[in-house]
Amino acid sequence: MEHFHMLRVSRHHAVHCKQNSLPTMESAINVLVSQFKTYAGKDSSAHTLTKEEFQSLVVSQLPNLVKNATDPAVIDQLMGSLDENNDGELTFQEFWQLIGTLASRHAGYSK
Numbered sequence: 001m002e003h004f005h006m007l008r009v010s011r012h013h014a015v016h017c018k019q020n021s022l023p024t025m026e027s028a029i030n031v032l033v034s035q036f037k038t039y040a041g042k043d044s045s046a047h048t049l050t051k052e053e054f055q056s057l058v059v060s061q062l063p064n065l066v067k068n069a070t071d072p073a074v075i076d077q078l079m080g081s082l083d084e085n086n087d088g089e090l091t092f093q094e095f096w097q098l099i100g101t102l103a104s105r106h107a108g109y110s111k
């Protein structure tokens with residue numbers, strides 16, 4: 001009887017989890033968006049990354065894919081290559097290019 005009860009609970013739990021979980025790729029997108037918002041929101045311009053916010057994101061979230069991100073020269077160079085309108089801040093669209101580049105390189109698809 002006790003065993004049966006446990007089984008029911010775990011099956012209920014599994015169904016419950018499935019209803020609330022997103023497909024893997026959608027949850028990866030959720031993570032990217034929410035991390036961008038978290039780092040972008042550290043100052044008053046909540047939807048763009050300053051150089052400091054960008055560095056903090058890269059150093060803590062992408063340490064294996066972006067080497068030497070603690071080096072200001074590396075961040076300057078990276079920021080410059082992403083900041084298309086040269087306003088010193090990265091929108092999500094500007095930042096997204098980095099994810100595309102890193103993902104392609106990670107997959108072995110980059111030039």
Ligand SMILES: [Ca+2]
Pocket residue numbers: 039040041042043044045046047048049050053
């Ligand atoms: Ca910001």
Ligand SMILES: [Ca+2]
Pocket residue numbers: 083084085086087088089090091094
């Ligand atoms: Ca910009």
